[in-house]
Amino acid sequence: MTLRTGAIVQALGGELFGDADRLITRLAPLESAQPSELSFLVNPRLTQVLAGSQAGCVIVGAAMAEAARARGDCIVADNPHLYFARVTQMWKRLHGGAARRGVHPSAVVQEGAFVHPTASVGALCFVGRGARIGEDTLVKERVTIGEDCVIGARCVIQSGAVIGGDGFGFAPHEGAWEKIEQLGAVRIGDDVEIGANTCIDRGALDDTVIEDGVKLDNLIQIGHNCHIGQHTAMAGCVGVAGSARIGAYCTVGGAGMIAGHLTIADHVHVSAASFVTRSILKPGHYTGFFPIAENREWEKNAATLKQIHRLRDRIKHLEQMLPEQDQE
Amino acid sequence: MTLRTGAIVQALGGELFGDADRLITRLAPLESAQPSELSFLVNPRLTQVLAGSQAGCVIVGAAMAEAARARGDCIVADNPHLYFARVTQMWKRLHGGAARRGVHPSAVVQEGAFVHPTASVGALCFVGRGARIGEDTLVKERVTIGEDCVIGARCVIQSGAVIGGDGFGFAPHEGAWEKIEQLGAVRIGDDVEIGANTCIDRGALDDTVIEDGVKLDNLIQIGHNCHIGQHTAMAGCVGVAGSARIGAYCTVGGAGMIAGHLTIADHVHVSAASFVTRSILKPGHYTGFFPIAENREWEKNAATLKQIHRLRDRIKHLEQMLPEQDQE
Amino acid sequence: MTLRTGAIVQALGGELFGDADRLITRLAPLESAQPSELSFLVNPRLTQVLAGSQAGCVIVGAAMAEAARARGDCIVADNPHLYFARVTQMWKRLHGGAARRGVHPSAVVQEGAFVHPTASVGALCFVGRGARIGEDTLVKERVTIGEDCVIGARCVIQSGAVIGGDGFGFAPHEGAWEKIEQLGAVRIGDDVEIGANTCIDRGALDDTVIEDGVKLDNLIQIGHNCHIGQHTAMAGCVGVAGSARIGAYCTVGGAGMIAGHLTIADHVHVSAASFVTRSILKPGHYTGFFPIAENREWEKNAATLKQIHRLRDRIKHLEQMLPEQDQE
Known part of the structure; x- marks a missing residue:
């Protein structure tokens, strides 16, 4: 499996400096790339790595063009990260052979489900009646x-994902829990990616909605009735409780948690391992986790933390004992 | 798919005020319900929403009856939440057609497993030898x-759940880990619900036990030898480490974690994202997570937190410098 | 299913004190073991339990030999935990009948995949082309x-695991995310255990690597390009973000999280529910979580915590007001 640099530039644009006939045998990270391999540089802090790289050719942005040309062959692109993404797509297309299409014979597709002829349903999948799977x-x-449940066009659903499990809804009754049947479904837009073993519950009455371009990593839980705005991305192990309404262009770091019935504005970024317990109506970057330390240090801090409001009282008391000096 | 309000009251009781012939085409949330839709009100804080709702009929409790009747048709029930749950069940029963029963032909049920004739085993399931699945x-x-592994009567096991994977048991030996074969199984009572992709490990020697009426949401991990008391409910992403013994009527919020070998009393409620590191023998509500804040604010607080025990020492020192004044 | 104590010692070594013809019908915990059952004692704090145990025979270390012999039959072994592990393996071998080998007819193994003839692939598995599964x-x-994806020899992969889902890689482009095809694979060494519903993503360019002897519990997420050193063990619900490089002989407690692109040295132990946000180059034990408390207590502490850096400023101010006294 090989590709010439000239063919890449012909397909994807950008300006090639160097040998258009150079045969690329693999895409590789800058540090380890060999002379027959193509690499890329996005992070300007890695400029030093560039100088030492043995890559046959490197994709860079305009700002790096000079440094890259001094080193050897390069492709200069407006957005080298995007360009690299497109090269991986091109590579995959050529390497992976013709795209798989259609339903694998081991999959179970119930009567009344619709799978677009250009879509692919892999081995051992289950598609329930009334479900729809879109183009490509x-x-x-x-x-x-x-x-x-409805999946839009050009989505990718990774192995083990469960779309449309029952939402977690029960009415308390004499100490026990009475099931509230979940009568809604899940509606997923176009260009959405759902990670491995991720779960998106069906709505109780209305549908759970995932808008266009949303990207969910693995082992994420999306509760019933949630609404996730377009192009929001969440890293692995995130949990979103029921009826949360998350805006567009948000990001949630790994193992971030969103409580139920909240509203999160567009362009909110939640750090990994942080728990959002109230609505966030202002775009920005929010964080809340206990910083890690050597265990002994943590133990001392955690012990003090448990009496922190008493510390505050002691400070207050000290301040009251020195009232005059403040005015000096 | 429709249902008349009169038929609902006939089946489930409650008192109908209004038109018994009203045709209900859907169950819907109070805010968005249309004139042909049935809704319900549980939270008294939503009384204002009630007044503006266009729902054809609303299920309410006695306290709300007057306000509801002033608005339009309503069903008054002792426990409107429970009543609503039963309406969803009725709807599902009618809408979903005859209950599925029996084993889907794509499922693999090993010889020596027992599936009750009224139970249903869905597509692409695996049921190991010696396993038993109860009535309905x-x-x-x-x-x-x-x-x-044994599953009781009237349970619901959502897609992707793994009941009876090996517990995580290894003996350390010269830096490596020697597998302890897990010889116990999992015993699940009646009326239990297990969420999508949730895992319940088999016991090392004795069984892992889930008592009657327990409700587990998605992506929960229950370690080997755990014992979970009846009617305890856990939200998504919870983890319970091995040999924890959790009482009855407990709740654990999303992503709550329970360390191993602990005892949790009945009626203990653990907040979401909180980590239980010691036994809790007193019923109550327990919490432990770092409050979220704007990232910059958090950074300042986290930095100070790392030296919090030094702050305590400084306060102590200040107090010692002002010993007399305390006695003034 | 029974086994005589004499046969155990003959197979596994150790010194038997007592009746070599004693018939063992089950392995059981010390507290509940019956006269026909074999138990073991590892934790010296459980010596009291030993005295009261009705177990037919108990496996102990040399330090406990005297106490154990005073009680009744025992097997004295150099490493009683390891010895017990081997007894469970022996039991499983005898109890489970001949080891399953080969590919279950319901599994889908693509052309070009290699399954070693001594390996076993269970029901309803999927093995992609080019994948390799090693001996036993x-x-x-x-x-x-x-x-x-390549799996070494003597590994155990629990139900629902997903090895080789796509890594979570996207290039931002005009507010949307462009997929970076994940061209690497997953390489797993020998003697590795992977828990139920655990996910290990394929690398973006190079492979994700899990070295020999690694043990991963259930519902763990390992991001693309990670490298996990030999004999490292992780408990359930752990998340490791992409490109993290974790050393050998490490442990990560349940729900521990490792941020991406970090380096963790050998012999690092991360507590449960702790989030590692920076590289750890020094072996040791690291912790970071908010201690749990009664909810009311936590609320007070959490509120104060949010202004903790202001507390620090107030202390500083108090100290400045008493500058002379420090020198007295």
């Missing part, structure tokens, strides 16, 4: 798409 | 029920 | 082994 969508192996 | 239990698609 | 490896039910 790729459902990998061992995925569940529940009854009446 | 619904095992959805792509579920694993391991060897010798 | 046991792949349980409903597992995904993606294209080109």
